[in-house]
Amino acid sequence: MYQLSYFSKATSDVSEEIISGILETSRERNKAIGVTGCLVFHKFSFVQIIEGEKRHIQSLFEDIRQDKRHSEVTLxxxxxxxxxNFGDWNMAYFAESEERSSNGEMKNFERNLLLLSELSAGSTAVLDMFWISVRKLISGEVI
Ligand SMILES: Cc1cc2nc3c(=O)[nH]c(=O)nc-3n(C[C@H](O)[C@H](O)[C@H](O)COP(=O)(O)O)c2cc1C
Known part of the structure; x- marks a missing residue:
């Protein structure tokens, strides 16, 4: 099993409609190649994890990297x-929402996200905590 996580900046015209389109394509293609994962959209940034066979993850990431709907893709x-981590989802999705912001898990999520953006690649403990907190948040509420 091979895993890859990155973050990126969404381009300024990214909308809910555009994200729905990304999710639709992702779920179809990921299912076909046995890839699972999660996409987080927060404050106009994306954080994504993809997991599956190494060759599939690497070729998928090549395509994602070149996608014009985001930039500054940082591994x-x-x-x-x-x-x-996300074996039940071909591409789970999590975005910020007002009603969740007072929730303790949400605070963990935000703290970890901040740490991720400050630390350079290699901080796998923070990354693991981040994805575990996201998984807790989305369990039962995946669209
Ligand atoms: C933030 C972001 C995440 C994406 N995640 C995936 C993904 O998990 N799986 C996928 O197939 N495509 C994903 N895409 C879309 C790919 O970049 C690409 O457009 C899509 O796979 C279709 O590729 P094709 O036109 O070469 O078939 C993502 C795009 C963006 C901007």
């Missing part, structure tokens, strides 16, 4: 991992 971590 956080890639490598072998035991098992999947």
């Amino acid at each position: 956080l971590w890639e490598g072998k991992n035991n098992g999947r």
Whole structure:
């Protein structure tokens, strides 16, 4: 099992409609190649994890990197991992929402996201905590 996480800046015209389109394509293509993962959209940034066979992850990331709907794609971590974090989702989605902001898990999420943007690649403990907090937040509420 191979995993890869990155963050990027959404281009200024990214809308809910555009994100729906990304998710639709992603879920179809990821399903076909046995890739699972999660896409987070927060304050006009994306953080994504993709997991699957190494060759699929690397060729998918090549395509994602070149996508004009985002820029400044920064790799956080890639490598072998035991098992999947998002095995139940071909591409889970999580975005900020007002009503969740007082929730304790949401605070964890924001703290970890801040740490991620401050630390350079290689901070796998923070990255793991981040994805675990996202998984807790989306369990039961994936669109
Ligand atoms: C933030 C972001 C995340 C994406 N994630 C995926 C993904 O997980 N799987 C996927 O197939 N495409 C994803 N895409 C879309 C790809 O970049 C690409 O447009 C899509 O795979 C279709 O490629 P094709 O036109 O070469 O078939 C993502 C795009 C963006 C901007």
